[in-house]
Amino acid sequence: MNIFKMAWRNVLRNRRRSLVTIGAMAFALFVEVMYSGLVPGYTQAMVEDITNLEIGDVQIHDTEYRDAPSIYAVIEDPDAALKTLDEMGYPAAPRLLSGGLAASGEFSAGAAFRGVDLERDGKVTLVGTKIADGAWLDASDPKGVVVGKFLARTLQVKPGSELLVLGQGTDGSMAHELYSVRGVLGSVAEATDRATIYMVDTSFRDLMVMPTGAHQIIIKLPGNVLLEDAAPAIAAAMPDLEVKTWKQLMPIIAQMLDSVSGIIFILYFIIYIAVGILILNAMLMAVFERIKEFGVLKAIGAGPTRVFGLIAIEASIQTLIAIVVGMSAAAPGMWWMANKGVDFGAMGGMNMMGVSMRKIWYGIYEPATVAGPLIMLVVIVAMAVLYPAVKAAWISPVQAMRHR
Amino acid sequence: MSNNEPVIELKGVTKLYKQGKLEVMALRGLDLVIQPGEFTAICGPSGSGKSTALNLIGALDDATSGTVKLEGQDLGKLNRRGRSNLRRDRIGFVFQAYNLMPVLTAYENAESVLALQGASAKERKETVMALLAEVGLEGMEHRRPDELSGGQQQRVAIARAIASRPAVVLADEPTANVDSETAEKLLDIMEELNREHGITFVFSTHDPRVMKRARRVVQLVDGRVAADDVKEGSA
Numbered sequence: 001m002n003i004f005k006m007a008w009r010n011v012l013r014n015r016r017r018s019l020v021t022i023g024a025m026a027f028a029l030f031v032e033v034m035y036s037g038l039v040p041g042y043t044q045a046m047v048e049d050i051t052n053l054e055i056g057d058v059q060i061h062d063t064e065y066r067d068a069p070s071i072y073a074v075i076e077d078p079d080a081a082l083k084t085l086d087e088m089g090y091p092a093a094p095r096l097l098s099g100g101l102a103a104s105g106e107f108s109a110g111a112a113f114r115g116v117d118l119e120r121d122g123k124v125t126l127v128g129t130k131i132a133d134g135a136w137l138d139a140s141d142p143k144g145v146v147v148g149k150f151l152a153r154t155l156q157v158k159p160g161s162e163l164l165v166l167g168q169g170t171d172g173s174m175a176h177e178l179y180s181v182r183g184v185l186g187s188v189a190e191a192t193d194r195a196t197i198y199m200v201d202t203s204f205r206d207l208m209v210m211p212t213g214a215h216q217i218i219i220k221l222p223g224n225v226l227l228e229d230a231a232p233a234i235a236a237a238m239p240d241l242e243v244k245t246w247k248q249l250m251p252i253i254a255q256m257l258d259s260v261s262g263i264i265f266i267l268y269f270i271i272y273i274a275v276g277i278l279i280l281n282a283m284l285m286a287v288f289e290r291i292k293e294f295g296v297l298k299a300i301g302a303g304p305t306r307v308f309g310l311i312a313i314e315a316s317i318q319t320l321i322a323i324v325v326g327m328s329a330a331a332p333g334m335w336w337m338a339n340k341g342v343d344f345g346a347m348g349g350m351n352m353m354g355v356s357m358r359k360i361w362y363g364i365y366e367p368a369t370v371a372g373p374l375i376m377l378v379v380i381v382a383m384a385v386l387y388p389a390v391k392a393a394w395i396s397p398v399q400a401m402r403h404r
Numbered sequence: 405m406s407n408n409e410p411v412i413e414l415k416g417v418t419k420l421y422k423q424g425k426l427e428v429m430a431l432r433g434l435d436l437v438i439q440p441g442e443f444t445a446i447c448g449p450s451g452s453g454k455s456t457a458l459n460l461i462g463a464l465d466d467a468t469s470g471t472v473k474l475e476g477q478d479l480g481k482l483n484r485r486g487r488s489n490l491r492r493d494r495i496g497f498v499f500q501a502y503n504l505m506p507v508l509t510a511y512e513n514a515e516s517v518l519a520l521q522g523a524s525a526k527e528r529k530e531t532v533m534a535l536l537a538e539v540g541l542e543g544m545e546h547r548r549p550d551e552l553s554g555g556q557q558q559r560v561a562i563a564r565a566i567a568s569r570p571a572v573v574l575a576d577e578p579t580a581n582v583d584s585e586t587a588e589k590l591l592d593i594m595e596e597l598n599r600e601h602g603i604t605f606v607f608s609t610h611d612p613r614v615m616k617r618a619r620r621v622v623q624l625v626d627g628r629v630a631a632d633d634v635k636e637g638s639a
Binding site: 013 | 459462464465484485488489491492493497499503505506507508516517519520521564
């Protein structure tokens, strides 16, 4: 009496029930694996969008700027700060920030002006690649500006349109200049889309009468540098300035992204609890309808370990088949998610907490992505099978054989 | 075990079942001694305690008081593993409802006790093929229980019970689920095994055919021995 052969035949005995059990396990595994790769893929893309497009990994301001943004709260010597950052090996770009009014034809709106150092900015942010219509800023066209998506709609402008900009210069004078729209951005971030006008830094300085200083320095860390290591080092190098990571600048999103693993675990839990109940039910039925057989097995001398082992092997066989089926289904799915992604169509470009969502989500699939759901499945099956197996293993033979 | 030592010895055995608040005394001080090689029927009306007695002898259940010995070994002193090993090595069971494993073939069912004992495949094959031939199931080794008649299933159960050469075979109503002709054939087989191999058989029955064949008939009434008839000519 080969216990493995017997277990296998028992699995085949009620094929429909075994198929439902295996199917549920395989489906749960498939969903978990896909989800486990898709959510980190999405969050990583979100972090990349946050850090690559506007915020950078780390930002430096004058200590008063963020509490009370003012054109006068400047980093006095941005060149020195940039030199230090260059020496540390961290690409950085200065930004000039101000606000005012923008008007075109009969339309006007409040606007945020961004003066950009084109040479440095291209190494730090990818905002220049997000042009939906027209072209990005060009040093040879100092009167050309780029407008955020929704602002362009409000002002009814497109590439080639004239745009009047009004503000207050640092000398207290009325700052005003007529620009030409070079480009309109696609979705970047809520605030950028609604109000931002990008211009070449020299144009900003001319407009706002601001010959020196910068309001912000954006730093993009190399891939091998940890944010947690770099930020304190930068802060130590510039004790008179405020150094903040993107997580400190966008704490709600940072918290949300940090909680993703918790969200995945909760979903694991919900799906696997449902599957666990199904397995428990199937195993209870499988055990109790055969309780007399277990009684006979025990009567002829099989010990509790053998009976427990038989049930455990039956559950293991079903789990193993479910893993093969689930992973066979997940493998092409993972490839597709990692390489082609999921097109969220109209949802793409929507804003979530001020950050623009990508149209296509890609999954990230690593050994850990698969290992987590696999381990969880095995644990849930083990938990579900424990009660019926122990019950069958320890029941007295007489009681089992009398069972109705 | 010496030759004179009884294979089964019950002394002052009682068994009390509790079903909720209801207490049922199934055995009330049962004394019974069975010698090796006996072909004994324990009979009596329903509720007389014959199945309970068989369960106690088979180490399937515990006596409330008194001692139950098998080959001199006090079953009350054995732990769960000891009882399990004793059932595997020294006791064969034949049940009224055959109780074969439905997923195993006739051969696999018959060899199951030997497999539990850890006998080699060669040894199992030699023993089981000979036994299946002896009980008239040659050529049916690969059939599963649902492909066998009731009588054939009971023959497999008999083969399973005696495969390990136990000290005693306990047969609980072995002929209750088969027709007269099959019952007679099954009794022929068991009688022959008893005679040829000296295997002790103890039946729990109220089938007159079994009582007629038994060389000793123990009558239980209300959990006690009411009569104990040893037929003439039985050794």
